[in-house]
Amino acid sequence: MKKMITIIGPTASGKTSFATALAATMGAEIISADSRQVYKRMDIGTGKDLSDYEINGKNIPYHLIDIVEPGTKYNLFEYQQDFQNVYAELKAAQKPIILCGGTGLYVEAVLKGYALSPVPQNTALRARLANKTLAELTHILEDLKAKNHSAMHNRSDVDTTNRAIRAIEIETYELEHPTPDRAMPAVDSLIIGVDIDREQRRQKITRRLKARLQEGMIDEVRALLDSGIPPKDLIYYGLEYKYVTQHIIGELSYEEMFRGLEIAIHQFAKRQMTWFRGMERRGFTIHWVDAARPMEEKIQYVQNLLQNESTT
Missing domain, CATH: 1.10.720 (Transcription Termination Factor Rho, Rna-binding Domain; Chain A, Domain 1)
Structure with a gap:
């Protein structure tokens, strides 16, 4: 397979489980496109769900997860460089590649080949x-x-x-430091969007938030704070890390944290979909698949698309 597959979708759409199931059928490796899953020890709050990367006892190789220390500010330029390095290695090894994530800016930047310049703070x-x-x-x-x-x-x-x-x-x-424009190559990709019904998405977000709190999300954030990361640095990451940190340092009650975070995640999912629809207006072709369809049907849908492209 010469063309990369990209799987995008809002939070709670099931895109990771879809990507890993597809990867298992075609021997692919996954490159993550998530701006927060790059951080080590930020697992529950970012929804890494690393168990999804094991299919029938087989580990699906993944990249650009757990690559930087929490407390740092990883940026788009760094992601673009890291993506290109992994992408080149996998292409050289002739490995099928699946890009999967919900950070639309990261996805668009690597697919279009945005020319970015690294400018440190002065x-x-x-x-x-x-x-x-x-x-x-x-x-x-x-x-x-x-x-x-x-x-x-x-x-x-x-x-x-x-x-x-x-x-x-x-x-x-x-x-x-005058430097020539640094042109990055665009990446040809078949883009699959996971479309989840709005009400179903809302219910899943709430269920998942409750589950993550029960799984120890507050303890995870507390451990990060205890390791010496300042509260403001965790608040910078937004969503779970913002609200849980504010709860731990006494700015929010548990109920205020839960309700505020629930609303923020719903708003975040809506913004993700707005970005993906914007990508279509900016010239990307996205093939949407219903999140509620059985996994076998979703995989077959992608295989049919690949087959159609290979014969045209």
């Missing part, structure tokens, strides 16, 4: 800019962009002081 520069007004920052940014022959993007670069400072940081880096 602490000294940030300190010099900290007390400047948005108008002053805008003026500095406009000057830098003129020198770099780059353009303002609908003023979204300067809608807040934080965004303006980051934009200045990027332009300053580009001015001091």
Whole structure:
């Protein structure tokens, strides 16, 4: 099989179990596209469900899970680099590849080959800019962009002081370290979207949240805090880690944590679907399959698509 398969879907859609079942039938390896499952020791809250990677006693190889320490801020540029390294290795070994995850930006970036530049934070520069007004920052940014022959993007670069400072940081880096545009290759992929009924998704999210709390999600977050990770760094990761941390440090009661987190996950799933629908508007072809269909039918559906493509 020359073309990679990509399986996307909102949280609680069953995309991982689908991907692993499909991988088992075709000897494929899975590359994760999840912005939080990259972190070690963040297992229950990110829904790694590593047991899904064992099918009938056989372990399905997976990549880009548990690769960085919690407390760090892994970013899209790093993911793109890590994906390309794994993808090249698997292609060289002629292994079938399945990309699976719910982080739409990660999926789109590697499929389209976004050209990104690594720009580290400049602490000294940030300190010099900290007390400047948005108008002053805008003026500095406009000057830098003129020198770099780059353009303002609908003023979204300067809608807040934080965004303006980051934009200045990027332009300053580009001015001091001129680098050619780094074109990344696009990846040809058959994209399968797992479509789950909204009410079914809501019920599954609530059931899964209750189960994860019973499985020790609070203890998992407490252990991360006890290891020395500051609360603000866990709150940065959002969803489970934000709300459970706030509960542990006394900002939320258990009931407030549960209700707030439940609502946040529902909203997150809705945003995921909005992104995937946006991908279709941006030119991606997504073949949607009903999450409620039996696994054998879903696998057969993909095999039929692959067969049709090979004969056209």
